[in-house]
Amino acid sequence: MTNARRRGPDLTEAIMRTTMELGQEIGYAKLSIEAVASRAGVGKHTIYRRWPSKGALLLDSLMSLNGPALDYPDTGDVIADLRAQVHTAVDLLARGPFSHLFQALVGEAQNDPRVATALNERFIAPQADKTVARLKTARDQGQLSPAFDLDLAMAILSGPLYFRFLITQEPLTHEYVDGILEALFTGMGPRQ
Amino acid sequence: MTNARRRGPDLTEAIMRTTMELGQEIGYAKLSIEAVASRAGVGKHTIYRRWPSKGALLLDSLMSLNGPALDYPDTGDVIADLRAQVHTAVDLLARGPFSHLFQALVGEAQNDPRVATALNERFIAPQADKTVARLKTARDQGQLSPAFDLDLAMAILSGPLYFRFLITQEPLTHEYVDGILEALFTGMGPRQ
Numbered sequence: 001m002t003n004a005r006r007r008g009p010d011l012t013e014a015i016m017r018t019t020m021e022l023g024q025e026i027g028y029a030k031l032s033i034e035a036v037a038s039r040a041g042v043g044k045h046t047i048y049r050r051w052p053s054k055g056a057l058l059l060d061s062l063m064s065l066n067g068p069a070l071d072y073p074d075t076g077d078v079i080a081d082l083r084a085q086v087h088t089a090v091d092l093l094a095r096g097p098f099s100h101l102f103q104a105l106v107g108e109a110q111n112d113p114r115v116a117t118a119l120n121e122r123f124i125a126p127q128a129d130k131t132v133a134r135l136k137t138a139r140d141q142g143q144l145s146p147a148f149d150l151d152l153a154m155a156i157l158s159g160p161l162y163f164r165f166l167i168t169q170e171p172l173t174h175e176y177v178d179g180i181l182e183a184l185f186t187g188m189g190p191r192q
Numbered sequence: 193m194t195n196a197r198r199r200g201p202d203l204t205e206a207i208m209r210t211t212m213e214l215g216q217e218i219g220y221a222k223l224s225i226e227a228v229a230s231r232a233g234v235g236k237h238t239i240y241r242r243w244p245s246k247g248a249l250l251l252d253s254l255m256s257l258n259g260p261a262l263d264y265p266d267t268g269d270v271i272a273d274l275r276a277q278v279h280t281a282v283d284l285l286a287r288g289p290f291s292h293l294f295q296a297l298v299g300e301a302q303n304d305p306r307v308a309t310a311l312n313e314r315f316i317a318p319q320a321d322k323t324v325a326r327l328k329t330a331r332d333q334g335q336l337s338p339a340f341d342l343d344l345a346m347a348i349l350s351g352p353l354y355f356r357f358l359i360t361q362e363p364l365t366h367e368y369v370d371g372i373l374e375a376l377f378t379g380m381g382p383r384q
Contacts, residue, residue, distance in 0.1 A: 029303055103302045106358065110299025111221055116361050124359055148380050152352075152371050158359075159351030160344075166298065167316055167354055169308050179344050187379020188340050 028104030
């Protein structure tokens with residue numbers, strides 16, 4: 001009984017990996033905790049003890065992909081660093097093999113406040129903090145207007161990506177990201 | 193048999209009004225075409241003939257609220273006009289009594305491509321066209337940088353609103369909208 005001996009991190013990792021594999025195969029709508037348990041060779045209560053819903057399980061599974069990949073570099077050039085990080089985020093979440101699962105997770109957050117809260121606590125807020133920290137360094141170095149609200153800057157950077165990902169559902173390209181960044185720095189008004 | 197005599201626009205209006213009322217009362221998750229049919233006093237096939245899913249029915253019902261309310265004024269001051277229109281849109285869709293239904297509709301669009309397509313064709317694309325048209329007038333009058341990509345400007349205006357509405361789920365305030373608009377026009381870079 002190999003499965004019965006798996007404990008702690010190994011078991012958690014196996015369940016999350018199975019969730020991602022099965023989610024990719026059959027889609028989020030058909031995914032169930034029962035199916036994950038069966039594929040992973042564990043009892044469903046083993047999963048329910050830790051994850052109260054398939055939304056919670058998918059969230060943890062998706063988040064386990066990130067690791068340090070979404071940290072910001074600091075080369076001294078804030079535009080280049082924002083561009084590099086956002087390209088990585090887009091490739092990981094919005095264009096990669098998991099994009100439909102991430103999309104389904106945000107969809108679930110519209111109907112389940114617990115998923116919405118967990119998504120924010122586990123992913124959105126920590127990423128926002130990293131973005132604001134990188135912008136603050138740039139502001140301290142004179143690369144940003146001193147008066148600019150950094151939380152607002154974060155929302156203007158992130159919002160258009162989610163708008164395309166969730167609303168128009170057009171492909172998220174690096175060119176689009178680059179255009180947003182350039183526009184955010186130069187502004188739309190006529191140059192003085 | 194009053195209901196049997198209702199035809200065409202009257203019947204359509206009654207079904208859509210009932211959808212909104214019942215959706216507000218019980219929430220989108222519990223809403224069903226059967227329940228709408230029962231409350232409206234029509235057969236469910238009457239509804240299914242026109243709307244293949246509750247997502248499609250909710251979309252039409254929500255869109256019937258708009259009318260010309262989301263047109264842009266043209267007072268000659270593009271920032272004031274954008275601000276007025278976006279305040280109206282936020283009050284109607286993201287803060288009003290229908291905000292949870294609109295949120296649920298976007299959630300549904302993440303799992304049902306037909307709902308996503310209909311949402312874009314019926315609401316997002318026409319509104320985007322209006323925004324771009326108003327921005328184009330402003331650009332022609334020298335109120336915008338000549339080189340600015342107007343589709344990108346539309347996404348930067350809309351994106352942060354959806355980011356807050358769908359992702360962080362913090363309240364959408366007029367102050368937030370005003371901050372986005374100001375940032376979009378002045379840009380984040382240091383002033384020359």
